Amino acid sequence: MTNPDEILMIPGPTTLSSRVRAAMALPQQSHVSPEFYGAFKESLELSRYLFGNRSGLQFLLTGSGTIGMETAVVSLFEPGDRILALETGYFGHRFAALAEIHTCTVKQLEAPLGKKIDLDTFEKELKSGNYKAVVFTHVDTSTSVMNDIYALVKLCQNNNVLSICDSVCGIGGAKMVFDDLHADLVLTASQKAIAGPPGGTLLAVSESAWSVMEKRKTPIQSYYMNLLRWKPIMDDPKIYLTTPAVQVMLGIHEALLEIKEEGLEQRWERHSKNAEALVTGLQSLGLKLCASPDSRAPTVTAFYVEDGKSADIQETLREKYGIHVARGFGEYKDSMIRVGHFGNISEIDIIALLGALELIIKPGSELGKSKAVESAMPLLRQ
Ligand SMILES: Cc1ncc(COP(=O)(O)O)c(C=O)c1O
Numbered sequence: 001m002t003n004p005d006e007i008l009m010i011p012g013p014t015t016l017s018s019r020v021r022a023a024m025a026l027p028q029q030s031h032v033s034p035e036f037y038g039a040f041k042e043s044l045e046l047s048r049y050l051f052g053n054r055s056g057l058q059f060l061l062t063g064s065g066t067i068g069m070e071t072a073v074v075s076l077f078e079p080g081d082r083i084l085a086l087e088t089g090y091f092g093h094r095f096a097a098l099a100e101i102h103t104c105t106v107k108q109l110e111a112p113l114g115k116k117i118d119l120d121t122f123e124k125e126l127k128s129g130n131y132k133a134v135v136f137t138h139v140d141t142s143t144s145v146m147n148d149i150y151a152l153v154k155l156c157q158n159n160n161v162l163s164i165c166d167s168v169c170g171i172g173g174a175k176m177v178f179d180d181l182h183a184d185l186v187l188t189a190s191q192k193a194i195a196g197p198p199g200g201t202l203l204a205v206s207e208s209a210w211s212v213m214e215k216r217k218t219p220i221q222s223y224y225m226n227l228l229r230w231k232p233i234m235d236d237p238k239i240y241l242t243t244p245a246v247q248v249m250l251g252i253h254e255a256l257l258e259i260k261e262e263g264l265e266q267r268w269e270r271h272s273k274n275a276e277a278l279v280t281g282l283q284s285l286g287l288k289l290c291a292s293p294d295s296r297a298p299t300v301t302a303f304y305v306e307d308g309k310s311a312d313i314q315e316t317l318r319e320k321y322g323i324h325v326a327r328g329f330g331e332y333k334d335s336m337i338r339v340g341h342f343g344n345i346s347e348i349d350i351i352a353l354l355g356a357l358e359l360i361i362k363p364g365s366e367l368g369k370s371k372a373v374e375s376a377m378p379l380l381r382q
Contacts, residue, residue, distance in 0.1 A: 003322055007324065009323055012189070013191035014195055014345065016195065017254075020196060020255050021251075023254035024247045024248070043249065044058055047202050047256065052176070052264075053179060056178060056205050057227075058234065060201075061201050062244045064189055068166075068168070070102075070222075072203065073102050073104075073164075074221060074222045075226060075228065076213060077099060079103040085106055085109070085134075085135050086122065089140030089142035089143035089329070091142060091168070092137050109125055114290050114295065115145065131161050132161065132162060136152055138166060138170035139167070139169040139297040141192075141338070142329035144289075146170070146174060146297035149170075149181060153183045162184040162212065164187075165185070165187070166187060167186050169299050169300055171202075172343070174297060185203060186203070187203040187204075190202070192299065196252040268298070271341070271342060274298075274380075276379050278376065279296065280379055289301065290304065299340065301339050305336065307334055308334050310328060311334065314337065316360050317353075321356035323353050323356055347380045355370045357372065
């Protein structure tokens with residue numbers, strides 16, 4: 001059985017608050033009861049706060065982040081549309097694959113490992129490619145690289161190209177204000193910086209993207225992943241389309257309330273501070289980060305360990321110290337560790353991780369004299 005006190009620091013899902021867990025443990029409710037209707041309506045309003053979305057449409061669907069990505073692709077794109085996919089890790093590839101499956105013509109623009117997309121290279125590609133849309137990742141969880149989404153969207157706007165942003169590992173921890181960003185569609189999932197349970201996907205859609213959907217030449221090739229079909233339900237959640245995952249939605253509702261209570265600005269600040277402290281502590285141990293300094297994220301950090309050691313480090317952290325982190329993705333499985341430090345992850349958790357990591361990778365070190373903790377502390381005190 002999972003240790004109930006384990007600190008879950010994988011890059012999603014993350015540790016849930018006791019309030020969220022209690023909300024999910026309520027007796028089963030009807031999905032069309034006044035109680036559920038009220039909570040769902042309020043969740044949509046709270047999602048608008050979370051996204052900074054007063055100008056566009058807001059959606060909350062049962063489904064993981066990939067459902068959100070596919071819903072964006074299926075609802076907006078038509079067969080043969082030319083799509084530019086920006087890749088800063090595994091999830092950029094996924095966006096490209098989804099567009100290809102739905103018979104778009106996809107060009108992939110890949111940044112070197114650890115780097116965000118270079119704006120000059122991007123602009124050149126945009127101008128030469130006659131694209132309908134660009135799909136990109138805010139923070140790629142596989143590399144912990146964060147893109148400069150404001151600059152990317154501005155270039156899309158200047159070139160009359162739609163911009164679609166996967167902020168599954170961003171929203172709630174990294175700054176994104178939909179009304180200032182002017183992207184056409186931004187999506188996220190419930191289990192990362194929102195600190196809700198897995199199973200919800202949230203999308204914001206601009207008025208102009210909406211009119212692109214309404215004016216499609218071909219029908220949307222999906223029943224479920226069809227935003228046109230979901231709009232009446234978002235306007236009045238009493239209308240039945242499919243049965244939502246009631247408990248998941250109640251958990252998300254509580255997590256969104258907690259975000260509002262903390263305040264977004266404070267939440268972004270907390271995430272940045274914890275991320276900087278973690279990075280400083282890791283570097284004090286001589287560990288090399290995957291993301292370059294200008295591409296780092298406040299939500300997730302990937303760092304290299306001695307090749308072949310990641311499984312042992314992960315296991316010792318978990319078994320001995322009750323901290324659960326993730327290993328690298330794909331070819332970096334054995335040489336990388338990834339840490340999710342979003343949602344409810346606190347500065348105490350950061351200190352615990354640094355202290356435990358030092359004990360593991362520097363034999364002979366003492367917890368009371370942890371170099372990593374000592375170097376991180378001044379950043380946390382600020
Ligand atoms: C950046 C990013 N995009 C998309 C996804 C896919 O989300 P899900 O696993 O909820 O389908 C993930 C999942 O980790 C992610 O990190």
